Amino acid sequence: MTVSHEMLAVDDVSFGYRRDEVLHGVSVGVAPGETLGIIGPNGSGKSTLVRLLSGVVAPQRGVVRLFGQPMNTYASEERARAIAVVPQETTIEFPFSVPVSVLVGLAPHLGRFAFEADRDLEAAQLAMRRTGVAALADRSLHELSGGERQRVVLARALAQDTEILLLDEPAAFLDVRHEVEIYDLLHEIKEEGRAVVTVLHDLNLAELYCARVALLKEGRLVALGTPTEVITYKTITEVYEIDVYVDRNDITGAINVLPLSGRYRELLAAGRAVAPQESEG
Numbered sequence: 001m002t003v004s005h006e007m008l009a010v011d012d013v014s015f016g017y018r019r020d021e022v023l024h025g026v027s028v029g030v031a032p033g034e035t036l037g038i039i040g041p042n043g044s045g046k047s048t049l050v051r052l053l054s055g056v057v058a059p060q061r062g063v064v065r066l067f068g069q070p071m072n073t074y075a076s077e078e079r080a081r082a083i084a085v086v087p088q089e090t091t092i093e094f095p096f097s098v099p100v101s102v103l104v105g106l107a108p109h110l111g112r113f114a115f116e117a118d119r120d121l122e123a124a125q126l127a128m129r130r131t132g133v134a135a136l137a138d139r140s141l142h143e144l145s146g147g148e149r150q151r152v153v154l155a156r157a158l159a160q161d162t163e164i165l166l167l168d169e170p171a172a173f174l175d176v177r178h179e180v181e182i183y184d185l186l187h188e189i190k191e192e193g194r195a196v197v198t199v200l201h202d203l204n205l206a207e208l209y210c211a212r213v214a215l216l217k218e219g220r221l222v223a224l225g226t227p228t229e230v231i232t233y234k235t236i237t238e239v240y241e242i243d244v245y246v247d248r249n250d251i252t253g254a255i256n257v258l259p260l261s262g263r264y265r266e267l268l269a270a271g272r273a274v275a276p277q278e279s280e281g
Helices: 046-056 076-082 098-108 118-129 148-160 177-190 203-209 233-240 261-268
Strands: 008-017 020-030 037-041 061-066 084-086 164-168 195-199 212-217 220-223 244-248 255-259
Touching: 008 046, 020 046, 020 061, 020 195, 020 220, 037 046, 037 203, 046 084, 046 164, 046 195, 061 195, 076 084, 084 148, 084 255, 098 118, 098 148, 098 244, 118 148, 118 220, 148 164, 148 177, 164 177, 164 255, 177 203, 212 233, 220 233, 233 244
Parallel strands: 037 195, 037 212, 084 164, 164 195
Antiparallel strands: 008 020, 008 061, 212 220, 244 255
16 A cells, blocks of 8 residues: 655556556555656566556556546646656657747646746756757757757756656667766756656666655566665575676775676686686676
């Protein structure tokens, strides 16, 4: 069951496409000022869980709750004012400029036929500065790289100024520098009292930035807790079905997870130590 302070939650939710059930009895929620990471192998149901949390699809069993009330009791405009979504991929249908693309995020706050006020333009400009796309203001989305476009989509979500932010792999297409900058920004956002739910594949980022992580496998919630509780050698090798190297970072104190190549997995299985000169470099 959810607890009263959770902004957004799923209770015993199951969902499937056609005859294939992809989520089975999942329960998890996020509180104000918290970053919840959703991790798991490909096909484990992470993106489907985000779609349920956003209200894009409805569960076949169980209930999704927004501020303690069933999601289906809210109109779509009310959900859009409460939840901003950064999808894994964004389809570009029109060659909007970067500023216009960001201003689209303000649509839920405007009445029909209303125009942006000065404060809305300021909100869009602030979101562009925070995501590092202000310098791209004179370009259209069609002229941007995948990583630049992803940051514009995040700026649009920030301009929406919601209490909840859902992100499906927001660092996709980003280099290491921008990846860290995005998660630093998400950390600032949750410090403002907002709730952040993010799907990520990088377990090291999950360890650094998430208060809790939900680990999925084959549509089931395998583990839920702090990164230290969930991201362990035993759990990761069992869920991802690959041997890894797990150690604690001397600088951050966080757990680091590194995959082992086939050669090193064979050496490990044979009980052989790997000498420095045997490295694959």
